[in-house]
Amino acid sequence: MQPYTVKLPGREFQSEALGLRDALTESLNRNSAFPFHRLFDFMSLSASNRELEMQMRARGDIRFADGAFENVSDDPIDTVVRDVDSQGNNIELYVDTELRGRANRTGAVLGLVFESANALAIVDFLPPALGFGNRFLAAELTFSDSKVDFLLREEDEPTHQLVISLDLRLSRNDVETEVWTAAAAKGLTPSFSMVATEALVDGPCCGGRPRPRPRRQCVNLHVKVLIEPSLPIAEMVEATRQLFADRGLPVSLLTTEQLNLPQFLDLPVGTCILGQTTPEQRQLFGHRTSVGSTDIAVYFVRSTIPAFAGCAAHPPGQPSLVVARNADIWTLPHEIGHVLGLTHVNDNRRLMTGNGTYNVVDPPPDLVQAEINTMLDSPYSIPC
Numbered sequence: 001m002q003p004y005t006v007k008l009p010g011r012e013f014q015s016e017a018l019g020l021r022d023a024l025t026e027s028l029n030r031n032s033a034f035p036f037h038r039l040f041d042f043m044s045l046s047a048s049n050r051e052l053e054m055q056m057r058a059r060g061d062i063r064f065a066d067g068a069f070e071n072v073s074d075d076p077i078d079t080v081v082r083d084v085d086s087q088g089n090n091i092e093l094y095v096d097t098e099l100r101g102r103a104n105r106t107g108a109v110l111g112l113v114f115e116s117a118n119a120l121a122i123v124d125f126l127p128p129a130l131g132f133g134n135r136f137l138a139a140e141l142t143f144s145d146s147k148v149d150f151l152l153r154e155e156d157e158p159t160h161q162l163v164i165s166l167d168l169r170l171s172r173n174d175v176e177t178e179v180w181t182a183a184a185a186k187g188l189t190p191s192f193s194m195v196a197t198e199a200l201v202d203g204p205c206c207g208g209r210p211r212p213r214p215r216r217q218c219v220n221l222h223v224k225v226l227i228e229p230s231l232p233i234a235e236m237v238e239a240t241r242q243l244f245a246d247r248g249l250p251v252s253l254l255t256t257e258q259l260n261l262p263q264f265l266d267l268p269v270g271t272c273i274l275g276q277t278t279p280e281q282r283q284l285f286g287h288r289t290s291v292g293s294t295d296i297a298v299y300f301v302r303s304t305i306p307a308f309a310g311c312a313a314h315p316p317g318q319p320s321l322v323v324a325r326n327a328d329i330w331t332l333p334h335e336i337g338h339v340l341g342l343t344h345v346n347d348n349r350r351l352m353t354g355n356g357t358y359n360v361v362d363p364p365p366d367l368v369q370a371e372i373n374t375m376l377d378s379p380y381s382i383p384c
């Protein structure tokens, strides 16, 4: 797969960038030390972020020896470069306590290849249409006479490569972007990140098809069994797990408890509207042994009154749902969808069909990206 390239103007940094290349080459020739922070100075990063500058300087020197280099420190760099453009975007930068790699030269081209994949950049400003996530590991840094290329690999998908290419011949005056103007108007020191707008990106990607961002949030379930349903609970949980796993929502069943509560076997649920619950629902949902405040309690009952396959109405702060004995295989994930903020659609290809999940066609049922985003943003899907 071809790397995706973001081209950025860099003429303003030309002398600094070429000076950096020459200084690195000299250190390499002499097998000598090189101040770590200088790698970043030419991008004006340190000038616009005092905390970052101090951390860069605290990292001391890169040691070159026989084409290999290392930078080992007690202090990792763990910094957010805040508000880098008018949109309020951030770059988070993590460099672990060890940074090692190899250097190579071909004529005027100097390359640094990072062998320990421990420099991580979290980039806010990539256009979603790119289809990449936003977490990248530093792979290579290449200096030539005309450009400086940062090759990054997506953390979860190393075949997804992003090159941030600083073109040393291109001036920012060559690039008409509102973002740049806005950044200048705010009195910010222009850095490469400020001009990474959609207008500037080109290159092949994804066959034009957006991919879900590989964001990940975990969903924890606790099963409370008043009566065993017709379909095995394990099958329903497995179908749920498979359906949500591909969408960045790993589902875990944490505990299973048998409840002897015959008075709630046929549970009145009223109109089963989100936020409205009956006294019986509230009493049943009070049985939350082992259930964390952001975990979802699933109660298997004989029936609801009136009869639904399931119902996800629950009191605030007590994420709960019921599944009736006659539920189908998609009832559990459908009700979890409700608890995570989804509403009905009139489309029987989708999980959230309002026509009953027993009418689902072309299984497994679909979840659209907006629904996935809603679930990822729910307080009941948690970082994992």
Ligand SMILES: [Zn+2]
Binding pocket: 334, 338, 344, 353, 354
């Ligand atoms: Zn529903």
